[in-house]
Amino acid sequence: MAAETGRPARPKKRRGEGQWALGYREPLNPNERSKKDDAPLNVRARIENIYAHTGFDGIDPGDLRGRFRWFGLYTQRKPGIDGGRTAALEPEDLDDKYFMLRVRLDGGALTTRQLAVLGEISQTYARDTADITDRQNIQYHWIRVEDMPAIWQKLEDAGMTTMEACGDSPRVILGSPVAGISADEIIDGTPAIDEITRRFVGDPTFANLPRKFKTAISGQQDVAHEIHDVAFVGVEHPEHGPGFDVWVGGGLSTNPMIAKRLGVWVPRDEVPDVWEGIISIFRDYGYRRLRSRARIKFLVKDWGPEKFREVLETEYLQRTLIDGPAPEAPERPIDHIGVHEQTDGLRYVGGAPVAGRASGSLLLSAAKAAERAGSGRVRLTPQQKLVVLDVPESEVASLQAELAEAGLDTKPSPWRRNVMACTGIEFCKLAIVETKKRASDLVAELEQRLADLQDGLDNPVSVHLNGCPNSCARIQVADIGLKGQIVTDADGNQVEGFQVHLGGGLGLDAGFGRKLRGHKVTSDELTDYVERVVRNYLDQRGEGERFAQ
Numbered sequence: 432m433a434a435e436t437g438r439p440a441r442p443k444k445r446r447g448e449g450q451w452a453l454g455y456r457e458p459l460n461p462n463e464r465s466k467k468d469d470a471p472l473n474v475r476a477r478i479e480n481i482y483a484h485t486g487f488d489g490i491d492p493g494d495l496r497g498r499f500r501w502f503g504l505y506t507q508r509k510p511g512i513d514g515g516r517t518a519a520l521e522p523e524d525l526d527d528k529y530f531m532l533r534v535r536l537d538g539g540a541l542t543t544r545q546l547a548v549l550g551e552i553s554q555t556y557a558r559d560t561a562d563i564t565d566r567q568n569i570q571y572h573w574i575r576v577e578d579m580p581a582i583w584q585k586l587e588d589a590g591m592t593t594m595e596a597c598g599d600s601p602r603v604i605l606g607s608p609v610a611g612i613s614a615d616e617i618i619d620g621t622p623a624i625d626e627i628t629r630r631f632v633g634d635p636t637f638a639n640l641p642r643k644f645k646t647a648i649s650g651q652q653d654v655a656h657e658i659h660d661v662a663f664v665g666v667e668h669p670e671h672g673p674g675f676d677v678w679v680g681g682g683l684s685t686n687p688m689i690a691k692r693l694g695v696w697v698p699r700d701e702v703p704d705v706w707e708g709i710i711s712i713f714r715d716y717g718y719r720r721l722r723s724r725a726r727i728k729f730l731v732k733d734w735g736p737e738k739f740r741e742v743l744e745t746e747y748l749q750r751t752l753i754d755g756p757a758p759e760a761p762e763r764p765i766d767h768i769g770v771h772e773q774t775d776g777l778r779y780v781g782g783a784p785v786a787g788r789a790s791g792s793l794l795l796s797a798a799k800a801a802e803r804a805g806s807g808r809v810r811l812t813p814q815q816k817l818v819v820l821d822v823p824e825s826e827v828a829s830l831q832a833e834l835a836e837a838g839l840d841t842k843p844s845p846w847r848r849n850v851m852a853c854t855g856i857e858f859c860k861l862a863i864v865e866t867k868k869r870a871s872d873l874v875a876e877l878e879q880r881l882a883d884l885q886d887g888l889d890n891p892v893s894v895h896l897n898g899c900p901n902s903c904a905r906i907q908v909a910d911i912g913l914k915g916q917i918v919t920d921a922d923g924n925q926v927e928g929f930q931v932h933l934g935g936g937l938g939l940d941a942g943f944g945r946k947l948r949g950h951k952v953t954s955d956e957l958t959d960y961v962e963r964v965v966r967n968y969l970d971q972r973g974e975g976e977r978f979a980q
């Protein structure tokens with residue numbers, strides 16, 4: 432009872448989350464307003480017909496910082512602004528007049544010809560930049576809007592696209608780099624990836640989602656399925672045979688969550704329909720009021736996997752799905768580095784750049800080397816690496832030498848193999864600290880200082896560096912995860928550094944690293960810190976004990 436009036440207190444009205452399915456069609460924030468004002472996919476015509484002629488200064492701000500993303504374009508960071516000022520500045524103060532451009536490569540799949548085209552574009556239009564991202568994309572920098580029509584022409588002539596490489600849309604689908612040729616896979620996910628991209632990428636029906644939507648499909652556990660919005664993971668059903676186990680609601684960033692299994696088994700030819708049902712739930716029931724709660728993981732957390740499955744079956748598929756078993760987690764992370772036999776007797780050969788840093792020249796050299804070795808296919812991996820497929824055994828050694836010459840080490844040290852870094856302050860407007868160069872220095876220093884341990888590292892230690900809390904380099908699932916921030920050094924100065932997360936992992940050790948209070952390190956002290964942690968681990972571990980245990 433309300434104390435003063437004597438009338439019963441009214442139940443507190445809960446604020447809506449902006450879910451379309453519950454009638455919230457009016458935009459509740461500027462991002463939603465922008466998408467309603469004009470369908471994001473319309474921006475391509477404006478880029479080609481207007482902005483390519485007016486140049487950067489003629490671009491409508493709503494397109495520049497919003498709709499451009501649907502075609503893989505972000506403004507890049509103006510050089511020379513230190514990380515301590517990132518949060519205090521307006522986006523326009525951070526904008527350079529150049530763009531980052533992401534090319535989506537679903538499943539990381541490329542022909543050698545496509546790889547060469549990517550290299551040529553880099554050399555002509557992107558000052559020889561071409562990083563390999565941990566989402567199997569190629570990422571350019573220094574792109575001018577005036578060059579976009581020519582770049583799209585070259586990409587599309589070679590069968591590639593930047594469509595929905597970013598934005599609130601179905602982003603690139605991660606797939607096993609060795610799908611169809613690996614002795615360890617339960618089923619090849621490629622036909623499902625191809626069918627989903629054919630049917631749904633660029634479909635306006637799914638081009639206005641509450642936020643980004645990340646998919647992974649693999650017949651083996653090499654695509655970080657636990658941290659995707661939706662993932663299909665190969666599993667053997669005792670009665671029905673090979674198919675896919677379905678996971679929803681994973682993600683990292685500031686509210687990390689491990690995906691939940693729906694407990695269903697889906698045959699490969701039904702994966703696209705089930706995917707369509709799940710992305711439709713996200714579109715219709717996803718939270719659109721706050722950007723910070725708009726990923727599908729928040730809906731899955733509130734509903735739970737049981738209700739999610741029920742809504743999927745009753746409202747979207749109109750049929751019951753088959754119950755299925757959980758896949759067995761592999762003992763070690765799978766990264767495809769080195770030389771491995773394929774099911775057809777040929778070899779695949781995986782090489783590591785340093786922390787995904789590549790270039791147009793590197794891609795061109797790799798394409799030439801692969802072709803010379805008789806291969807027509809290459810793959811990018813979710814660990815920022817490159818794999819050449821279909822190599823006859825007689826060509827392996829010369830290919831390894833040529834890849835090494837190009838900057839892809841097929842016998843890398845554990846550090847080169849297991850260090851990943853996001854874009855960081857060199858180009859990213861959200862960054863607080865430098866990452867790629869820092870990672871490269873770290874690898875070189877650890878290779879020297881820990882040379883005595885290299886052979887003893889039977890369970891390698893992964894080190895991931897992020898330039899800000901957004902976790903593009905998956906810091907929460909690394910053995911040593913480093914989140915860029917400004918920290919105080921021993922003399923009381925504010926300097927670049929990292930908050931440390933320890934003991935995260937995927938597979939058998941799936942879970943997030945612990946953020947130890949006050950556990951921070953300056954960038955300058957990073958190598959000392961990692962060396963200390965690794966030596967302590969090796970000194971104190973039990974028989975066969977992994978870092979995350």
Ligand code: SF4
Nearest residue numbers: 853859862898899903
């Ligand atoms: Fe940029 Fe932050 Fe992502 Fe790094 S983690 S690429 S700094 S948004």
